[in-house]
Amino acid sequence: MPKVLVSDKLSETAVQIFRDRGIDVDFEPNLGKDKDRLAEVIGQYDGLAIRSATKVTEKILASADNLKVVGRAGIGTDNVDKAAASKKGVIVMNTPFGNMITTAEHAIAMMFAVARQIPEASASTHAGKWEKSKFMGVELTGKTLGVIGAGNIGGIVCDRARGLKMKVVAYDPFLSEERADKMGVEKVELDALLARADFITLHVPFTDATANILSAENIAKTKKGVRIINCARGGLVDEDALAEALKSGHVAGAAFDVFKVEPATDSPLFNLPNVVCTPHLGAATTEAQENVALQVAEQMSNYLLTGAVENALNMPSVTAEEAKVMGPWVKVAEHLGSFVGQMTDEPIQSIEIIYNGTVSAMNLEALNCSAVAGIMKATNPDVNMVSAPVIAKERGIQISTTSQDKSGAFDGYIKLVVKTAERERSIAGTVFSDGKPRFIQIKGINIDAEVGAHMLYTTNTDVPGIIGTLGQTMGENDVNIANFTLGRSAAGANAIALLYLDGSPPAAVLEKLRATGLFQSVAPLHFNVA
Structure with a gap:
């Protein structure tokens, strides 16, 4: 009989799923906070069900001789050392779809709150004031909502906004025109969204491409009086630049559930008028927490009993x-x-x-x-x-x-x-x-x-000097080439080069190559070779 430890606060219903499926389960919701005790006992278990409190570190995994699967009730797995788990042969699962509606609804709620200045009006009224004329809001009906990222959560926000009779424009490089038509939204480029939107809401992951996607430069491109909502990831918006835009009046309001540094005990957005802040509550509803708990119990049971793998992050x-x-x-x-x-x-x-x-x-x-x-x-x-x-x-x-x-x-x-x-x-x-x-x-x-982990891909016309230019430029900038591969379709025709490098090439090196005029494209690439 497989044995599972639940070391965080999962619902009793989820725990009962394990029992009903014939799995021996120990429910110790506070054990995850005691890393030493967890390391002592983890060797007894085939499965570990967690939320965010339990940290599944390399040390914990080193003691987990029988562990086969870690199930995270939720989407984020930053508290799990996935590389160490893979090396150990432990599957890491999450529940990526359990809190989509909840997070989307929070974004809509934050949009309402900043449109009508509800938190400030509530605090004023609780203080015994009656400042009716101070809190003049705006309607959502007929306004243009700019959605940056029209994936799972962003798509739900689009649907809810259309129900509020808003015009929806969406920026997402992977959104096709056909899909946009089905969603009833207009697909636009980022600059067009910034110029047209009365409200902007972000629903993209934090990556190199999306970091500070609302930079000082892009915030300056927005429509005067825009209101910005971020319930996705911290670091998508330049908080200092946004604070200045709020002070100048260019941005009329902002609502943030996520921050660049969390827990956020200080932020340039704090204590500014018409800025609504919540402590990362996007997934914090009873329904969402119950959904992800039930899902992780089902997924882990299926794997331990039948070998079926669902929502695995590392295999x-x-x-x-x-x-x-x-x-x-x-x-x-x-x-x-x-x-x-x-x-x-x-x-x-x-x-x-x-x-x-x-x-x-x-x-x-x-x-x-x-x-x-x-x-x-x-x-x-x-x-x-x-x-x-x-x-x-x-x-x-x-x-x-x-x-x-x-x-x-x-x-x-x-x-x-x-x-x-x-x-x-x-x-x-x-x-x-x-x-x-x-x-x-x-x-x-x-x-x-x-x-290799770090590579450089270039395309060019087959002419003399390409190898020399690449080699010399890399050498002059201390970028070591581990492997150098060339190919061409025919003499004097299209040619490519693929360099395996010891490290990621600096942006300045890429610009030097582009400035030569020899290359049609110069693209750094990164691969997970672990």
Whole structure:
């Protein structure tokens, strides 16, 4: 009989799910706060169900000799050392869809609050004042809402805003025109959203691409009198710049549930008029907490009893028998997707995954999920192999699979073809006898490139001096090249270079290469090779 420890506060209903499924469960909701005690007892358990209080560190995992799965009731897994868990062979699951409605509703509530200055008016009235003329608000009806990020939560916000008779414009590089039409929103570029929106709400993850997406420069582009809501992630908005815009009157109000530094004991937004602040309450409803608790109990039970893997963050949905053979191919699929995802900044219309040779007989569903997740992770690191196909479907992306028995020069390979309205990108990869993934073709050009954590991809016309320029520029700036791969379609025609570097190339180095005028594109790439 599998044995599970619940070390955080999960509902009794969730605990009963384990019992009803025939799993031995110990419910100790305060144990997660005692890391030493947790390390002492964790070796007894096959599963660990947590919220945010329990920290699943490398030290804890080192003592977890029988642990097979960690289930997080919620989406955030920053309290779990996923790299150490993967190395230990422990699956990490979360519940990414349990609090979507709750978070979206909080954003809508914050929009109402800042539109009508409800917190300040409430405090004034509680103080015995009657300042009716002081708190003049604005209606939401007929106003334009700009939604930055129209994924799961952003999509719900769009739907609720349309119900409030608002005009909705959305900025999301992966939102297709077809999907936008179905949602009843207008797809726009970021600058257009900033110029038109009366209210702006953010619903994107925090990544290099989204950090300070509302910078001082972008805040200056907004419509005078705009109101800004952030219930997504801290760091998406330059809080200092926003504070100045609020003081100047350019921004009429702001409502923030998340901050760059949390717990937020100090912020430039605090104590400013018409700024509503809450302590990261997006998922804090009874329903959401119950939903994620029930979901994690079901998922963990399914895995421990049947081997089914749902919402896993660190492994594909494959059986134990398949895992040894498929592991390297799962990585190849992920790397191919990651390459395309990092190179694509426009809505994807279709993804075709071609399996050739020996790989065509494997679990293609899992490989498909890995490839699609690789693409999506470029803009949303919270995506996993289970949620990626769902998100792709919601965005109107057509996914097709082709399986071929013939192998050609390789025993097997995977080819990814991604189409947008503007272009088609293709890349192929295989697994060599050493078990390491390789890129073997890009844009129809044959290569042989080992995959590294930090890489640089360039395209150019095949002319003399490319190798020298790349090598000299890297050398002069102390960027070491571990591997250098070149390819061309024909003499004097299209050519590519793929450099495996020891570290991420600085922005200044990239600008120097671009300034030479030799390259059509210069793109740094990053891959999870762990």
